[in-house]
Amino acid sequence: MRGSLWQLGQSITRRLAQTDKKAVTRRYFASEADLKKTVLYDFHVAHGGKMVPFAGWSMPIQYKDSIMESTINCRENGSLFDVSHMCGLSLKGKDSVPFLEKLVIADVAGLAPGTGTLTVFTNEKGGAIDDSVITKVKDDHLYIVVNAGCRDKDLAHIEEHMKAFKAKGGDVSWHIHDERSLLALQGPLAAPVLQHLTKDDLSKLYFGEFRILDINGSICFLTRTGYTGEDGFEISVPSENAVDLAKAILEKSEGKVRLTGLGARDSLRLEAGLCLYGNDMEQHTTPVEAGLTWAIGKRRRADGGFLGAEVILKQLAEGPPVRRVGFISSGPPPRSHSEIQDEKGNNIGEITSGGFSPCLKKNIAMGYVKSGQHKVGTKHKILVRGKAYEGVITKMPFVPTKYYKPS
């Protein structure tokens, strides 16, 4: 889910507070008509989806189940999300790998065909333009999914560099998969349910792996990945088959896999300790600060060769000035921009995401603190509406992840 769920509401409220309410309503309403709809829009509405504007799209924030129920059901049974607002694209050509390696921190060359990884597109200063899951389909075909809210800037960024790369004789071109829709099927029932709809043996497809296969009668791109911490899949399906596939998944699960909206998706990813770009990672955040050092390939740490590598390699050697950490806190749930203070009341950072964990039944949050203040178990203060509450730095994920890995 991407774009910023909480920021969206905050910016609207700020406007409401500042201006005549009716004028805002009109302006807001006018833009609502411009929102893009996925092919599943009518399907969402028919299933009780409460549609809200999100990153330029009209997306379901929840259905009939509450966010609490949906979050818990995803971990106990399963969830089906429409994530078609995210942008899938393919890079093709024999120089696709060296091209992409200029833009991301991953060791793309080192990926085996049919495998992928989370990565970060960096800028010249080492900051994050976006986070993204990239897959090496073949040596001359890479498949990338970027955030809806970052689509325009990401595509502009890639295009600019692609032009320069091609001008020097590089062989790379792209295809943006606007003909496809993206469904995320997550939770313990994801694999057994999906297995009913394909002849391929899903027990041989592990976390991070990719396959092109027939699902429910159409050719899909299947990645064993997700944004919940659970085992599951993201299924890129031809748009004309998306509604049928969604129906088939719900039907095969006998009602246990539930349609789930952006609200529970946010709770789930927060429980899993995953970043939401726009909240937990921004233009100025480096992957090292964000705790994504593991995603910088070993070869890349030695050789660099991606945008902002000097900054990032220096941070690797000397340590970053700030670090992303998790908190469990008392009092009201911290939200983004809540101030973090040390015991003496000095400002040491800011919360970037926070909320009440439906699974743990306590407040969880993530934010950035100065290096040295980031040790697990350290007690800090988090300010909510001017009052200080105790927040203890806690290892993430808050809820153990259940990725399907070879034993």
Add this chain to the structure above:
Amino acid sequence: MALRMWASSTANALKISCASKAHLSPAFSLSRCFSTVLDGLKYAESHEWVKHEGAVATIGITDHAQDHLGEVVFVELPEAGGSVTKGKGFGAVESVKATSDINSPISGEVVEVNSKLTETPGLINSSPYEDGWMIKVKPSSPSELESLMGPKEYTKFCEEEDAAH
């Protein structure tokens, strides 16, 4: 109640169809979201209710408000002995999806707060007009009650607010 995270237009989209849970007989039922509005109470545009009995007025948030917010996980209340001012915030309600400021529909002195909400914030969802009350106030200008909406007006207000989005 001022929705801080999800402004009214967004919050409107969060409308949940849930059957009325109030034990008292509902005066009106909102046609679209089946929220309960009770007779005998006064309502503010920011979705708080007031029940004036004798020298004390009880304040809480409406069924419509709790319905939009979803599961309440934390309630921040003032201390007894403090004062509240009409139209000004006196506390906050946190749900899984949003933070909302709670405005006082009237001015006066806080004589009691519902301490049960500290342990069981979900009372606001299960019983917004009874067990989920928030504060009791001794009104300093009882005439302020006149400016609030009655049940019919509030029902219409909610319908119009929903329809506007």
